[in-house]
Amino acid sequence: MEYESSQTIYYDFNKEAFLIADKTKKVRDEKKINDTSVFREFVSKFTANKGALIGFFAIILICIFALFAPFLTPYQYDQIQAANQNLSPRIPGVESLGIFNGKIMGISQYEKTNLKNTYYFFGTDTLGRDLFARTAMGTRISLFVAAVAVMIDMFIGVTFGLVSGFFGGVMDLFMQRIIEILSGIPSIVVVTLLMIVFKPGLVTIILALVFTNWIGMSKLVRALVLKQKEQEYILAAKTLGASDFSLIFKEILPNIFGSVIVMTMMSIPGAIFMESFLSFLGLGIPEPMASLGTLVSTGYKKMMIYPYMIAIPVTVFVILMLSFNLVADGLRDALDPKMKNV
């Protein structure tokens, strides 16, 4: 306004209101800025989320169990002992508390068969195999299958999405039509057909999981790349003469990596879930190997008489799923809060 600009404003400073800075003292503002590295910020955000933290430790515990539990029991996961079948869980020390005492409806299964000094921590199955070792083995395989499938997924999805999003044009159009058609096939159909054509086994299951999961990843990566391509730093890099190679790997990839990690974490529970469904349909890991899904599906046939056979693998399974979901949510909130409802 004219009125204001025509006036000249003088500010009066009161000298006493200011102090000369003491240069020997550290200035806190600078320190603060230096301290918040990206990683630390992520850690502090992640640890502030109690659910995610609990999930994280639960996953570590389950991993430790899966890795080291077979050493705690003298039995092998595939060792059949017909005499010791259908024994319920019995753990030394805990048995005096009234749980895990090897009794079904008050009758000790161990005394019946003269096994007073034998302890099966999680009981045995209908073939007399130690369920403790089998649960550990099953957890191992379930985790392995999910981890490998998700890794391959990430690789294929990121490559596909990057190429499609970055280069655009006819290639993008073509790739997007492929995606559109593939995503129209329900996952249950893809998976069962694959399992029918190939023999059920570890590799087939991983393949089936990869087939159903990579599409989501590539869609996400493409959308992210398209968004990043519009940013000014890409324009700057291009102006400076950066090659496509360095644009992709040095500029875009580091910027979308957080979201990719979150997406990967989020698809782990899905993969475990799918694997268990396949096992339940009889398309899972063949015997004598076990996964959590096969343990549940064999346990359920005897559920009414021996509930422990299903209760234990289900408990491990549910804790695993819940923890992965919690950690994925925590990661999302810490790394990429915008990515909701994916």
Next chain:
Amino acid sequence: MIRYVVKRTIISVVTLLTIIFILFLILQFMPGSPFNDEKLSVEQIRILNEKYGLDKPVYIRFVDYVVNICKGDFGDSYVIQKNMSISQMLLSRFPVTIQIGLQAILIGIFFGLFLGILAAVWHDTFLDPLTSLLSMLGASIPSYVFGLGLMYLFGYKWKLFPILYSSTEQFSSGILPSIALSMLPIANIARFSRSEMVEVLQADFIILAQAKGLSKHKVILKHALRNALIPIITIIAPMIVGLMLGSTVIESIYSIPGIGNLFVTAIQVNDYNVVISIAFIYSFIYIGAMLIVDILYGVIDPRIRVAGGTN
């Protein structure tokens, strides 16, 4: 709008044809032939092949296959019920599957929305973390675990409901499987509607409605919920896949004579013809649902059809 609808329809048809082609290939390259009786002479096999058109070139057989599928003829079952027409098997099993599926969806929508609204409206109280925990549990526990748990508690321990499905007590024995199947929809809808509701509740028109002095439930149900409901349409198609997956297992646990149960049996006894027919039906339902959802969404939200619907 017409262009958009045509485009989506073409994509759906192409997808369906691709699926039929893959299914056809699998049938072609499966080991064994329909006539592997040792008593048949070479001449007899030739005559049989001629009778069923199996001596024609592959592309003609493919066209025949597509035409037959369009007519609703999926061929015969080889193992489960020998020489029984698959379409008849499917037709007699459809009503149960649809009944259970619909019940599950209704339960899912009702409780899912209820939980979602609860969490969104009181999102600074304990209700919000509680419902998000519940929905996370629902998403983490497979439906068969719910199914087995419900069966064990309500069927076996407390004897409130029949343990297995029976066609004489269709309603009461269908309750447990429907509840077990509805857990995933509940979790999904609750999660989704919560975040939508939270967003909508901060919109200006809600503040206006409150400022006008409308009662709280009127603001929530009439103004907020209606707008929050629109994006929920997008999760319907993925939910249907989840239900298919769930129904296969739930139906075999409760021995419900539905499509899912037939699918599992067919997989286990290697009745390829049945497996492939059901795979086609599942794909058809899924693609149909996606098409309807896309078109509906295009009608409701014009931005989608302008952008080409790739989002």
